[in-house]
Amino acid sequence: MIIIQMKRTTTEADLNQVMDVLTTYKAASRLVRLGDKHIIVAELNDAYRLQDVQRVASVEHVVHVSVPYPLVSRQWQANNSSVYINGVTIGGDDKPIVIAGPCSVETETQMQQSAKAVQFSGAHILRGGAYKPRTNPYSFQGLGVEGLQMLKEAGDNVGLPVITEVMSPDAVDVVSEYADILQIGTRNMANFDLLRAVGQSERPVLLKRGMAATVAEWLQAAEYIVSSGNPNVILCERGIRSFDSATRNTLDLAAAVLAKEKSHLPVIVDPSHATGVVSLIGPMARAAIAAGLDGVCVEMHPSPHEAWCDGEQALTPEQLNGIVSDVQTMGAFLTERTLKTPQIVMNSR
């Protein structure tokens, strides 16, 4: 595949000229607008025909990419990209972040208490589901718009951005009104209409890995979002299906690191859904940060035994404090190590 980056001065006529060349060669192509950048992604590997594209004056440069997820791949962008949300930066070379909060929004009191606990812990973003993808149709399905309002109000009260799941293309607008980040859950990773819809939204997107998805499928899901015009995607590994029911899922940490190697997007880990076991969440959060990932997303409830959903894996506020502190310590250690490494190399000459 090739990525054609057009010059900033590109006009509609210039774009049409390139598209005409591609059409002549029957090369499937797609125009992508990312901010003020015009990019054309095309299936054209023939060097001779490529010259015709490169000859068009408004083409800035052409990059060959050997993976089916060109725009999210490091072959296109070597440096880590970062996503900025109301004062919080995820990815880039920034310190790791923590997203925390209950599985679902239940009541105003529960959300206010959760927000205070999350803010007190030093975590950066408040979570809470208003639309819940439940396995059983009789389980609590979330409070919908009322839940979105409670989540936003709780976040505003403590000055934290909020993230919540969106399950259908129709709901993208209303969820975007209240949420700072849109979450795509594991069950919807391959809902391509939904990926396209969040790709047209202005909000950053947290894309969870499908519980049975390969790394390449996960990255192609991210490509759906970016190629629809939204470059602000964060990947989240949340455990995959495996044979052992001792843990809820199997945390595939190597896949998360591999995704970060293959892609420039920020990658975080959700050790709550990956393990389903409270005692394993802290160790797995530390492991994720030690592996060089960009943060964690954990479930916390002010009173776990009263939670309407996923109470068995909910951290207490005190347990959350410990995890945030560990993530910060581990993040600082790694930053220091990265800063020191070049000096050690130079001194040892």
Ligand code: PEP
């Ligand atoms: C969640 O984060 O609340 C959730 C439902 O997660 P997942 O999609 O990973 O199961």
Ligand code: MN
């Ligand atoms: Mn949950």
